[in-house]
Amino acid sequence: MLKKVLLSFVFLVYAAFTFAQQLQSPSEFLGYKLGTQFTPHARIVDYFKYVAGASKNVKLQQYGTTNEGRPLMVMFIASDENIGRLEEIRQHNLSLAGQGNSNTALKNAPVIVWLSYNVHGNEPSSSEASMQALFDLADPSNTRTKPWLANTVVVIDPCLNPDGRERYINFYCSVAGVTPDADPAAREHSEPWPGGRINHYYYDLNRDWAWQTQKETKARVALFNQWLPEIHVDFHEQGYNSPYYFAPAAEPFHRDITAWQKEFQVIIGRNNAKYFDQHGWLYYTKEEYDLLYPSYGDTYPIYNGSIGMTYEQGGIGAGLAIATRSGDTLTLADRIAHHLSNSLSTVETASANGAKALDEFKKYFDNSRNNPPGDYKTYVIKNDNQDKIDMLGAMLTRNGIKYTFGVRDKSTGYNYVTGKTEEFGIGEKDMVISAYQPKAVLLNVLLEPKTFVADSNTYDITAWALPYAYGLKAYGIKEGLKTDQGKPGTLQSSHANNEHAYAYVSPWRSWYDVKFLAELLRNNIKVRYSEKPFEAGGKKFAAGSLIIARAGNNENFDNTVRKVAADCNRELTPLSSGFADNGVDLGSHAIRFIRAPRILLVSGDGVSAEAMGEIWFYFEKEINYPVTIVRYKDLDRIKWNQFDIAIFPDGDYEDLPADKLQGWVHDGGKLIAMQNTISLLTDKKSFSIKAVKDDKSDTTKDRSDLVKTYADRDHEAIRSNIPGAIYKLDMDNTHPLGFGLDKYYFDLKLDDDLYKYLGDDGWNVGTVSKSGYVEGFVGQKAKEKIKNGLLFGVQNLGRGSVVYMVDDPLFRSFWENGKLLFGNAVFMVGQ
Numbered sequence: 089m090l091k092k093v094l095l096s097f098v099f100l101v102y103a104a105f106t107f108a109q110q111l112q113s114p115s116e117f118l119g120y121k122l123g124t125q126f127t128p129h130a131r132i133v134d135y136f137k138y139v140a141g142a143s144k145n146v147k148l149q150q151y152g153t154t155n156e157g158r159p160l161m162v163m164f165i166a167s168d169e170n171i172g173r174l175e176e177i178r179q180h181n182l183s184l185a186g187q188g189n190s191n192t193a194l195k196n197a198p199v200i201v202w203l204s205y206n207v208h209g210n211e212p213s214s215s216e217a218s219m220q221a222l223f224d225l226a227d228p229s230n231t232r233t234k235p236w237l238a239n240t241v242v243v244i245d246p247c248l249n250p251d252g253r254e255r256y257i258n259f260y261c262s263v264a265g266v267t268p269d270a271d272p273a274a275r276e277h278s279e280p281w282p283g284g285r286i287n288h289y290y291y292d293l294n295r296d297w298a299w300q301t302q303k304e305t306k307a308r309v310a311l312f313n314q315w316l317p318e319i320h321v322d323f324h325e326q327g328y329n330s331p332y333y334f335a336p337a338a339e340p341f342h343r344d345i346t347a348w349q350k351e352f353q354v355i356i357g358r359n360n361a362k363y364f365d366q367h368g369w370l371y372y373t374k375e376e377y378d379l380l381y382p383s384y385g386d387t388y389p390i391y392n393g394s395i396g397m398t399y400e401q402g403g404i405g406a407g408l409a410i411a412t413r414s415g416d417t418l419t420l421a422d423r424i425a426h427h428l429s430n431s432l433s434t435v436e437t438a439s440a441n442g443a444k445a446l447d448e449f450k451k452y453f454d455n456s457r458n459n460p461p462g463d464y465k466t467y468v469i470k471n472d473n474q475d476k477i478d479m480l481g482a483m484l485t486r487n488g489i490k491y492t493f494g495v496r497d498k499s500t501g502y503n504y505v506t507g508k509t510e511e512f513g514i515g516e517k518d519m520v521i522s523a524y525q526p527k528a529v530l531l532n533v534l535l536e537p538k539t540f541v542a543d544s545n546t547y548d549i550t551a552w553a554l555p556y557a558y559g560l561k562a563y564g565i566k567e568g569l570k571t572d573q574g575k576p577g578t579l580q581s582s583h584a585n586n587e588h589a590y591a592y593v594s595p596w597r598s599w600y601d602v603k604f605l606a607e608l609l610r611n612n613i614k615v616r617y618s619e620k621p622f623e624a625g626g627k628k629f630a631a632g633s634l635i636i637a638r639a640g641n642n643e644n645f646d647n648t649v650r651k652v653a654a655d656c657n658r659e660l661t662p663l664s665s666g667f668a669d670n671g672v673d674l675g676s677h678a679i680r681f682i683r684a685p686r687i688l689l690v691s692g693d694g695v696s697a698e699a700m701g702e703i704w705f706y707f708e709k710e711i712n713y714p715v716t717i718v719r720y721k722d723l724d725r726i727k728w729n730q731f732d733i734a735i736f737p738d739g740d741y742e743d744l745p746a747d748k749l750q751g752w753v754h755d756g757g758k759l760i761a762m763q764n765t766i767s768l769l770t771d772k773k774s775f776s777i778k779a780v781k782d783d784k785s786d787t788t789k790d791r792s793d794l795v796k797t798y799a800d801r802d803h804e805a806i807r808s809n810i811p812g813a814i815y816k817l818d819m820d821n822t823h824p825l826g827f828g829l830d831k832y833y834f835d836l837k838l839d840d841d842l843y844k845y846l847g848d849d850g851w852n853v854g855t856v857s858k859s860g861y862v863e864g865f866v867g868q869k870a871k872e873k874i875k876n877g878l879l880f881g882v883q884n885l886g887r888g889s890v891v892y893m894v895d896d897p898l899f900r901s902f903w904e905n906g907k908l909l910f911g912n913a914v915f916m917v918g919q
Contacts, residue, residue, distance in 0.1 A: 111142055111227050114219040123421030125408070126257045127216055129158055129250040135219050136163055136246060143226045145171045145237070152307025155288035158250035160307055165225045165244065167237040170198055177241060178315055184446065185316050185393060185453040186526040187488070199442040200317035201435050202243040202394075204385055205427075207294045209252020210284035211325035213403055213423035218246035218323075220424065221431040233432065236439040243317065248308060249286075249293050256284025260407055268408035270417050277405045282697030289709070290701025291900070294322070295381075295548070297388035298534065299902035300486055301705075313392070313488050318445045319356075319438050320394045322385030323427055325403035329413050331370035332426050333400035334360050337386070338378045340542040344461045344529045345379060345390055348448040352395045352441070359437040363429045380541065381548035382533045383902075391530040392488075393452045395445070397434075401426050453526050460528035464564030467535050468494070468501065468512075469519035469555060475598035476558045477519055479904055483554070487534075489527045494518035501563035504537050504555045505816075505832070507862070512563055524568055537564060538863045549812020549836070551864025552902075556814050556834035559905030589638065589662035591674055592649055593624065596632035596828045599710065599904070602911030604656040605634060606713035609684040611648055614640045617916065619678040619824070622671030625663050632827025632916065635674060637666070680919045685732040685758075687914070690739075692719035699738035699763065702898040706910065710901075728752045733914060738763035738896065746772040754886030758918045762893045766843065774885055776849055777892055780842040780877045813837050813864025817854045817879060824916035825853040825882055825891065828908050834862065835879060836903055840870035841894050842877035854880030854909075880909070882917055889918040 114122045117135050140148035145168055152160040164174060180197050182188025203221065205214035222244055225233050247253055256279065264276045271277075282290050287302060296305040312320075326333065335353040357373050364371050377398050379387050389396035401423050402412075409419045438445060471477050484491055494514040503510045514520065523531060533539075534554050541550050555562035594604065596617065608615050616635040621628065636649050653660045666674035673679075687707070691700050707715040718726060720741060734749070734757065744765075750773060753759050761769060769775040819826045819833040826833075833854055845852045858875035866874070883890040891913045897906025 110229075111139065111223065113223050114216075121421075122216060122220060123419065123424045126212060126260060126420070127219070128257060129215075129247055129254055132215055132219060132246050133159055133161070136161065136222065139163070139222055139226055143228070144168065145228070146222075146226050147171060147174060149311075151311045152304065154249075154251045154304055156251045156254075158254070160248075160250070160304060161246070162311065163222055163244045163246070165222070165237065165242040166198065166240075169196075170237070170241055174241070181316060182314075184450040186457050187316075196239070197446060198239045198241045199319070199438050199445045200241050200243065200315060201438045202245070202312070202315070202317035202320045202389075203323070203431055203434070204245045204248055204321065205323045206246070206253055207248040207322060207385060208285045208292070208324060209249045209254070209287075210256040210279060211401075211404060212253055212256060212284075213325060213401060213420055214323035214427050215247045215253060216420065217424045217427035217431060218244055220428050222246075224428070224432060225435070233435070236435050238439075239442040240435060240439045242435055243315070245308070248304065251288045252284045252286055252293075254284075259284065264407065270409045270411040272405075272410055276407045277410060279405070281693050281695070282691075282701075286697060286701065289705040290697045291705070292698060294324075294385050295383050295900055297385060298383040298487065298530075299483070299900060301901035306486070309388075309486070312389075316392055317389070317394055318449045319352075319434065320385070320389035320396050321431075321434055322396075322398050323431075324398060324400045325406075325423070326400045327404055328402045328406040328410050328418055330400070330402040331372055332364065332402065332430075333372055333375070333377060333398070334430055335397040335399075336373055337397070338375050338547075340546060341379045342382075342387070342391075342533060343540050343542070344532060346448075346452060348452075349390055349395055352445070352448075353397060355441065356395070356397065356434055356437045360430050360433045363433055364426075367429075369426060369429075376547065378547050380539070380546055380550065382530070382552065383900075384548075391533050392527070393449055393529075399427065399430050452529075456526055456528035457524055460523035460525075460532065462523065462528075462532035462536055464502065464532075464536070464566055465523045465568045466501075466565040467521040467523075467531075468499070468514055468563045468565065469521070470561040470563075471515065471517040471519065472561055473559070473597050474517075475600045476560050476904065477517075479598070480554060480558050480560065481519065484521070487527065487530060489521065489531050489534075490525050491519050491521040494520050495569070497569075499563070499565055499569065501565040502537060504553070504562040504564070510563075514569075520569060522568060535562075535564075537562075541865050546811045546865065549838070549864070551812055551814040551836070551862070553814070553863065556862070557836075557903050557905065559829065559834065559908075588646065590665055591635055591637035591663045592653075592660045593627075593629055593663060594634040594636070594653070594658050594660055595629065596634060597630075597908075598828070599907035599911055600656065601634070601658065601828070602908065602915065603711040604652065604658045605682070605911075605915055606711040607652045607656055608634075608636065608649070609682070610713065611652060612642075613645070613648060613652070615682045616674075616679050617682060617824075617827075617919070618672065619680055620672050622673075623669040624665075624667075624674075625661050626669075627661055629661075630828070631822060632824070632912075635679060637674060682915060682919050683732065685914065686730060687713075687715045688726070688731040688734045689715050689717050690720050690723070690734070690736050691717050692721060694720050694741050695737055695739040696763075699896060702896070702901055703735060703737055703910075705901060706898055706907065710907070711911070728757070729755075731757070733758045733760065735760045736762060736765040739765060741765065741768055744768045746775065750774040750885065753888035753890060756887040758889050758891065760891045760893065760913050763841070763896055766892050766894060767841070769890075770843075775890065776847055776883055777881075777890075778844040780844055780873065809867045810837055810839055810870050811865055813866045814862040815856050815860040815874065815879075816862050817856050817860060820851065820853045823851050823853045823882065824919070825851070825880060825909070825912050827912050827916055829905070833880075833905065833909065835895050836899055836906075837866075837874065837879075837895055838899070840867075840873050842874055842879070843881075843892065843894060845878050846881050846883055849885070850881055850883040852878050852881050854878070891917055
């Protein structure tokens with residue numbers, strides 16, 4: 089009897105153990121076959137949590153939340169041995185990169201493979217594939233994948249953009265029928281504005297890796313930099329008629345990409361191809377997706393020592409099934425299978441080459457510290473503006489780039505502003521960045537004044553040097569400098585002893601001051617600005633300086649102003665009199681009152697969602713000032729007299745109501761017209777803007793330039809193209825649109841649009857001369873066109889004004905100097 093009881097007990101223990109080992113697949117857990125319907129993000133989270141609780145060789149970590157409150161998370165998958173020492177592995181990996189706290193060699197250190205899915209919300213198949221990849225790697229009975237985990241740690245981020253994904257999934261599920269309609273013309277294949285690609289604020293998160301302007305990116309890149317994986321893959325979808333794309337990537341490569349990084353892309357690509365060949369799946373490599381712009385999910389990891397790659401499955405707009413032009417039907421299940429195959433293939437290849445990958449990873453960072461790339465070994469950023477230095481310092485710190493503050497010495501270097509090699513002094517508050525550090529490659533890519541572009545047929549912008557983006561004077565020095573260690577200085581608000589100041593004055597020099605003004609206006613504080621420079625209280629104040637006078641404000645004036653200044657970290661100078669030492673007095677006509685504007689922002693069909701999102705984000709998250717968002721098709725329903733400013737972002741507006749707009753402006757409104765909006769105002773009544781066009785009047789000359797080779801058609805097409813280049817503009821900083829800026833402004837030019845100078849009724853504030861080009865690729869025809877014209881200007885129209893912004897000063901929110909320019913357009917112009 090006892091023997092039978094013991095046998096029964098052993099059987100039960102064995103059965104329980106066996107049951108525990110039977111991890112549910114995604115299909116079993118979700119209750120439907122993966123690929124037959126879209127999985128809501130919450131259910132993806134549920135599955136990852138389920139696996140975290142059911143498997144002993146995984147660890148789930150939430151690293152942040154989205155703007156809409158959805159969790160951002162990663163799952164670590166490793167062997168039984170390695171899952172218990174993840175922190176040791178992380179520290180050891182950082183030590184290979186010359187960072188971290190551990191210098192102790194780790195026995196049998198694994199290679200780290202990071203798989204990122206669904207950064208674009210309407211490319212949803214990869215999140216579905218992430219669940220199956222997790223199952224296949226975590227399932228203890230999977231004899232194919234289990235050996236890989238002996239020397240790899242796999243990190244899976246199932247969805248980088250949950251808010252965008254849910255926008256797409258909700259749309260599709262709301263219009264799809266019981267049976268998917270594969271006809272491309274069916275409504276389920278046409279997303280409404282703004283589409284699911286972008287995040288809550290309509291930002292493309294795949295262009296934000298280096299800049300980290302968005303909440304999701306900040307959290308993700310912070311975690312990424314805590315690990316620095318050897319391999320990183322970013323999973324995407326492209327047009328549904330395209331075959332699958334995987335590495336190796338296309339030219340141009342940045343010249344700092346190593347031979348090993350190129351070689352291992354080929355090794356991984358060949359292994360991916362092996363499995364695609366077995367199934368007869370079409371694919372292509374070495375085309376279209378280059379490795380230059382530093383803020384992608386492939387290039388940012390590459391510039392941080394990883395093997396960074398993009399995988400692209402055809403499928404945008406495909407829903408659950410779509411008929412392709414080849415006559416086949418592409419299903420969600422097909423797309424999942426392709427992404428899954430490459431997910432596992434990449435891990436397999438990493439495992440097979442783990443020791444080599446770790447060795448090359450260490451070599452990458454050793455070379456960075458001892459023999460940094462690039463022409464310049466030290467960068468000096470002049471501290472002419474503490475706000476901008478603080479902004480740049482914060483951005484460098486987020487990216488793991490170290491800097492110090494200056495030495496009292498002189499040196500010789502390349503002047504970013506003049507483009508010449510000059511002698512200059514280094515002040516104690518100037519930022520000094522040595523290239524001899526682990527992040528030397530990323531540093532060089534972000535700061536080099538001229539990016540070498542081997543092939544002009546690029547996928548994105550070709551210029552981004554941070555001194556230009558931040559509006560800071562900088563020098564590149566070819567030698568390393570010994571610098572005194574220093575700590576970043578921050579501007580402290582002044583706590584004046586005068587309890588009853590006649591007025592307070594605050595400088596106007598960055599978008600931090602725009603935020604300060606916005607906060608004062610939200611607190612019902614009356615604010616003025618000076619159109620002219622003046623001296624008072626022993627200090628000099630430039631045009632644009634804010635004057636916060638007691639006159640007209642309430643009895644709690646001093647406490648409110650000082651609190652807002654402290655909250656915004658602003659400098660205040662209290663004045664005991666309105667009598668200026670030099671220049672205009674505080675009661676002069678040159679001291680202009682700033683009205684708290686009521687702002688309308690146009691959105692909806694015809695509007696560039698990303699351009700509109702930049703403005704929305706600027707008001708809501710950066711300066712915290714209210715803005716009313718109105719759909720373009722609803723403009724006929726609004727009461728125009730309830731708004732002081734109307735902002736039209738870049739867009740293709742059908743039947744732009746030019747007559748109504750000019751009447752509203754004439755009565756005192758301010759129209760801010762941006763990018764393509766301006767083209768729709770040319771030749772319209774009362775708008776004096778005129779485009780500069782190519783001269784095609786000479787029809788008699790030989791037009792042999794029209795004879796082209798078909799094979800060269802892609803390169804011929806870019807002769808008029810500007811993927812994104814930097815131009816130096818002449819800036820009239822005596823005009824309110826130019827307040828706080830230098831007499832020049834570095835502009836990121838994204839097209840060849842240029843307009844003629846405004847006449848007597850306008851002000852040509854930002855203009856480009858024939859010598860304005862600085863860096864980045866510009867097609868020959870475009871370069872010939874962009875000279876001697878207007879890019880930023882203001883037209884007076886009746887009692888109102890029109891601000892023309894031909895280029896986008898808020899582009900991707902990383903062009904920091906443009907935020908002050910845009911703030912001027914909103915709060916200073918026309919007051």
